[in-house]
Amino acid sequence: MAPTYKLTYFDITALGEPIRFLLSYGGMEFEDNRIQKESWPTLRPSTPFGQMPILEHNGKVAYQSAAICRYLAKQVKLVGKNEWEDLEIDATVDTITDLRLKIGPYYYEQDEKIKEVKAGPIFNEIIPFYMEKLDAQVKNNNGYFVNGRLTWADLFFVAMVDYLCFMANKDIIANSPNLQILKENVLKVPSIKAWIEKRPKCEY
Structure with missing residues (x-):
């Protein structure tokens, strides 16, 4: 069965790594789509705001790393109690x-x-x-x-x-x-x- 999440980011840690941590913490299978810098100009026009990381799930595309992290944190129960x-x-x-x-x-x-x-x-x-x-x-x-x-x-x-x-x-x-x-x-x-x-x- 194919992973339900696809994370697209550069082959570095930086803004992509908190997302990878959260997906891994929750035991969620994900496609870790790492692109090379020379491929970015071609990919960039197809992203929501010309930036990464982006997270794809059920045909939808999410952007903004902190917003993605906040969403995943809710999924894996790492949010506040109030x-x-x-x-x-x-x-x-x-x-x-x-x-x-x-x-x-x-x-x-x-x-x-x-x-x-x-x-x-x-x-x-x-x-x-x-x-x-x-x-x-x-x-x-x-x-x-x-x-x-x-x-x-x-x-x-x-x-x-x-x-x-x-x-x-x-x-x-x-x-x-x-x-x-x-x-x-x-x-x-x-x-x-x-x-x-x-x-x-x-x-x-």
């Missing part, structure tokens, strides 16, 4: 996205002189600030982001952290013991561990 917890989860995911959007311009900067200027705030202010706040949040929630239990915010962060470290060219959680505990808690989930072991090797 609306307030859902708000806390969403806020955490949005905060992680904010961090990615702040690191991104540094990583993608081609002018080395400008990149050097951007490095100061990134490494001396922005990353330490976010790591301190997120680490404290996990400490206050017994190894997780929200209410002391596993939610999709935890999977989202751990799935994204390799990409964040790649862009920063450093281990951004090296000095964040509670975020390291969070990562361990997620990676020891049997279905996530199995995915990590079998997923294709890629640059980041």
Whole structure:
């Protein structure tokens, strides 16, 4: 029987990996359609808004990675127990996205002189600030982001952290013991561990 989900994204972790984590967590068979960068210009016009990842299911196409994750989180019961917890989860995911959007311009900067200027705030202010706040949040929630239990915010962060470290060219959680505990808690989930072991090797 063919998988009911088809995920299309580049052959990297980044925005596709939280979706892969959630599908794997739920034991959902999915087609992991990884396209090469040179194929993207041909595929792009057929996507809803000219971007990936996209998730196909029952003839429908979904876009926006966080929205896809939120949908899958409901399917696999990794959402909050009430609306307030859902708000806390969403806020955490949005905060992680904010961090990615702040690191991104540094990583993608081609002018080395400008990149050097951007490095100061990134490494001396922005990353330490976010790591301190997120680490404290996990400490206050017994190894997780929200209410002391596993939610999709935890999977989202751990799935994204390799990409964040790649862009920063450093281990951004090296000095964040509670975020390291969070990562361990997620990676020891049997279905996530199995995915990590079998997923294709890629640059980041």
